[in-house]
Each structure stands twice: as C-alpha cells, then as structure tokens.
Amino acid sequence: xxxxxxxxxxxxxxxxxxxxxxxxxxxxxxxxxxxxxxxxxxxxxxxxxxxxxxxxxxxxxxxxxxxxxxxxxxxxxxxxxxxxxxxxxxxxxxxxxxxxxxxxxxxxxxxxxxxxxxxxxxxxxxxxxxxxxxxxxxxxxxxxxxxxxxxxxxxxxxxxxxxxxxxxxxxxxxxxxxxxxxxxxxxxxxxxxxxxxxxxxxxxxxxxxxxxxxxxxxxxxxxxxxxxxxxxxxxxxxxxxxxxxxxxxxxxxxxxxxxxxxxxxxxxxxxxxxxxxxxxxxxxxxxxxxxxxxxxxxxxxxxxxxxxxxxxxxxxxxxxxxxxxxxxxxxxxxxxxxxxxxxxxxxxxxxxxxxxxxxxxxxxxxxxxxxxxxxxxxxxxxxxxxxxxxxxxxxxxxxxxxxxxxxxxxxxxxxxxxxx
RNA sequence: GUGGCCGUAGCUCAGUUGGUUAGAGCGCCAGGUCGUGGCCCUGGAGGUCGGGGGUUCAAGUCCCCUCGGUCACCCCA
Numbered sequence: 324x325x326x327x328x329x330x331x332x333x334x335x336x337x338x339x340x341x342x343x344x345x346x347x348x349x350x351x352x353x354x355x356x357x358x359x360x361x362x363x364x365x366x367x368x369x370x371x372x373x374x375x376x377x378x379x380x381x382x383x384x385x386x387x388x389x390x391x392x393x394x395x396x397x398x399x400x401x402x403x404x405x406x407x408x409x410x411x412x413x414x415x416x417x418x419x420x421x422x423x424x425x426x427x428x429x430x431x432x433x434x435x436x437x438x439x440x441x442x443x444x445x446x447x448x449x450x451x452x453x454x455x456x457x458x459x460x461x462x463x464x465x466x467x468x469x470x471x472x473x474x475x476x477x478x479x480x481x482x483x484x485x486x487x488x489x490x491x492x493x494x495x496x497x498x499x500x501x502x503x504x505x506x507x508x509x510x511x512x513x514x515x516x517x518x519x520x521x522x523x524x525x526x527x528x529x530x531x532x533x534x535x536x537x538x539x540x541x542x543x544x545x546x547x548x549x550x551x552x553x554x555x556x557x558x559x560x561x562x563x564x565x566x567x568x569x570x571x572x573x574x575x576x577x578x579x580x581x582x583x584x585x586x587x588x589x590x591x592x593x594x595x596x597x598x599x600x601x602x603x604x605x606x607x608x609x610x611x612x613x614x615x616x617x618x619x620x621x622x623x624x625x626x627x628x629x630x631x632x633x634x635x636x637x638x639x640x641x642x643x644x645x646x647x648x649x650x651x652x653x654x655x656x657x658x659x660x661x662x663x664x665x666x667x668x669x670x671x672x673x674x675x676x677x678x679x680x681x682x683x684x685x686x687x688x689x690x691x692x693x694x695x696x697x698x699x700x701x702x703x704x705x706x707x708x709x710x711x712x713x714x715x716x717x718x719x720x721x722x723x724x725x726x727x728x729x730x731x732x733x734x735x736x737x738x739x740x741x742x743x
Numbered sequence: 744g745u746g747g748c749c750g751u752a753g754c755u756c757a758g759u760u761g762g763u764u765a766g767a768g769c770g771c772c773a774g775g776u777c778g779u780g781g782c783c784c785u786g787g788a789g790g791u792c793g794g795g796g797g798u799u800c801a802a803g804u805c806c807c808c809u810c811g812g813u814c815a816c817c818c819c820a
Contacts, residue, residue, distance in 0.1 A: 328793095328811075383818050383819080387744075387817095387818085388818080405819095433818090433819080433820095435744095436744070436818095437812080437813085438814070438815085439814075440820080441818090441819075441820080442820095446820090447820060530816095530817095579819065596814095596815095598814090598818095598819090599819085599820080601820055602820070603820070604820075628819085628820025630820075631819095631820050654778095654779085656778060685780095686778090686779070686780075687780095688780090689781090693780040700780075702778080702779075705778085706778085714778095714779090716780085718780065719781090724780095726779085
C-alpha cells in the first residue's frame, strides 16, 4: 500500500465527481451574485478566539472538534470549522458599507469521527448579510438557500424554521426552561441529566425518547417571545408564504452555535439518512459583531454543505451527464510537432482540443481520441503534410466514420461547421 | 469520543477445514501486416494479500496491536 494517503476523514475529489462539485458551485455563485452578494475570501484559519467567542465556548464544535494549533510565532490559531465567524470578523475589521451582502465557498474543518456524508474537511457555500434587521432580509436569505437547492433539481427537501428570541426575551425563557427541567431531571435522557443546566435549550433538540417525551410538556419559546421578536418572526413567515416557500415551524429546532438569535432554519433532504440529512442551515445572529469587538450590527446567513448536496443529488438521480470531454482530438503520425502546433491553433480559436503524446501508434491515438469523447479526430501524417491538408474523421454522431480532407487554411471553419 | 462490520491488482470481487509460483471480470498496454477508434481474438504489465507483531513445519486464511474505510450513537453541513 502507498505510504501516504489522504488523512482520515478527508478525500480527493477527482474528475467525474469534481465536475459535479464545480457544477454545484457555479449554480450557487450565479444565483447569489444575481441577488447582489459579493464574494469574500478570507483566511482558512483565524485566531482561536474568533471561533470560541462566536460559536460558543460550550458548543460541541468548539470543545471537541476544532483543529487548533500554535504557529511558529506562538499565535493560538484554529482552522475554520464553519463559515460565518470569519466573514463576520472580516466585516468588523473592514466595516464595509451596510447592508453588506457577502457569499463564500470554503472548506471547513472539524475533528469528528468520519461517516457517510461527514468529513473532517468538508466544503460549504453560504451567504451572510450584515447591517439590517429587516425580516425581509431573513426571507431573502432563506429564499436563496431554498432556490439554490431546488434549482439543482432537489425535490425532497424539508425546511424547518424557528425563532430563538433575542437578548430581551431569551434569558427569561431560559430560566423558565431551567426551572422546568430542574423539577423534571429524572425525565431527561442520561446525557442531558448531566448537561441540562449549562445549556438547557439543547434538551429541546435531543433525539432520545426521554427528552422528546419531556419537551412536549416544557414551556415554549414561541409563547415567551417579546413583541419585537414575535413581530419579526411573523413577518418572516408571512414573507415565506408570499414567496410560496414551504416550511414547517419547529419549536424544537435549536442550532448548535450560540450566536443565533431570532430566526433559525434548517433544510433536510428526505433522501438521506437522518444522521446526514442536513443540507443547509442558518439564521440570524444579531449579537455576533459585538462578540467580535465590532459595533452592534444585525446579520443573517446560511451555510450549505456541498458533499451533502451532492449525496442528495445523486440519491435523487441528478447530474447525469456532466462528463468533461473535448470536441476535437488531434492524431499526429509524424512525431508530435503537428499535434503540438495544431492543438495550439485550435484552442486559440476556441475549440476544446486534446491530443496524444509520446508518438504512439495510430491505433493507440485513435483509441485515445475515442475515449476523450471527441466528435472529430484530425489526422495528420506524411501525406497530409505534403499536400498541406488535414484529414478530418467523424467519430460519433449520425455521420460517424465519415472522413474528408480539408486544406489547412479552411480547417478551423470546417471543424466548427462539423461540430455545430 | 463509544460500539458493530470490513480492508486481496487502478476498479468490482473470488480465494474451499491454514498447505505448492495468489486468481477472475473490467480497465490499461501491445499485437491481429505498411496510416484508421468503439466490437472480437491473442498476449502482456500490474499485488511485500492495509501495516506491524505473534501462533504454526506452513497464514491472504487464526490471535493481538495499529492505520484506514464503513455504519450506528453523538454532533452537524
């Protein structure tokens, strides 16, 4: 076996699959740019504090899953485990005009046990919109996620949405919830019997039967929202209705990062197993800029995992015909100089062209031409050189096998004609 | 982090109760007459059986460790 392979939980994405990867990326970037979002490219590692403070010291991601390291200058750094924190840090640092609408595509690193659809390096696309607390912006962001996924052809999608309240109403709710849990500790699952006090909201999100049973009797945040939050949430739902975006309100949707306020949402694919069905999620984070040392600035965004989207897409039978292929393949029987010059010429004229190397036999070159997916093969041997022509052979299509000779001067025009 | 299953050529896999130079299909390469692909025929290259240690006269086959994959839990994208 090779001495080196990709580290645990990481992988190489090679051609047929990388073509799907690129396709998804392109669809995404087109859509968000059309909505006025600009690309932000930020470092893949940050001061550890950027993530600690924003995601939350007690969160699973921060306590157990971050790739932390010291650089040679003694700085305490971490590889980005998700997309939002860096973008918001960049906002605070540069103070661009608001509303600032940004999109990103980035790897994200989490030290987790690898599993189907779960990697130590996965890739996310996402958007962040800072500087407005208008609920219509929440709607815009959700519509972008929903539209992006549906536009790819995904059909089986479930959008769940909830409001987490804000600093005015959540603390009160949390103490109500604590009080409730305190008298019902025995009803919790054994994990949460230990941890409910530190982060009571997580109990709502627990998938174990005891907690599920208990939470149905627990106080609802929905009923404790302050007027502002309630109005905001109502307007978001109204907007989704207006745009015909289907959703399910879920009182128990609690996302794993501490920075969320008010709107939170998650999209799950119905064709994936529950363990890996989240294809995107996000929400509002109105206090986050301050946590990172900036002025109070509301924000909302989402992240979506490319690997998950690809899994769902494959499960739904999308991306059938993305094989990359060239249109023209040059077969040179004179040693290679002809192929060298012709491919250069053809590519310069905008034709996707490939050739064989190493002066292989004609049979081998044609076999390669066939594999390349090319529609036409150009054959140049001694005869052609002497007569200053090129033999054009059609490899596929209704005219397959047809062969003709064309003067070199007319070559590009003739090839384009045959390809159209 | 915990637990189950798995690890043989580039890929998909066979390898009988441990016993001779480890096999197949696909793929790849070369030939099947001088310059014509996809089909067919023939031949060839390619594996320290994930790695290390142990048991044994003998291990791909048994045991231990380790690395990796996979699935579940957990968490999430």
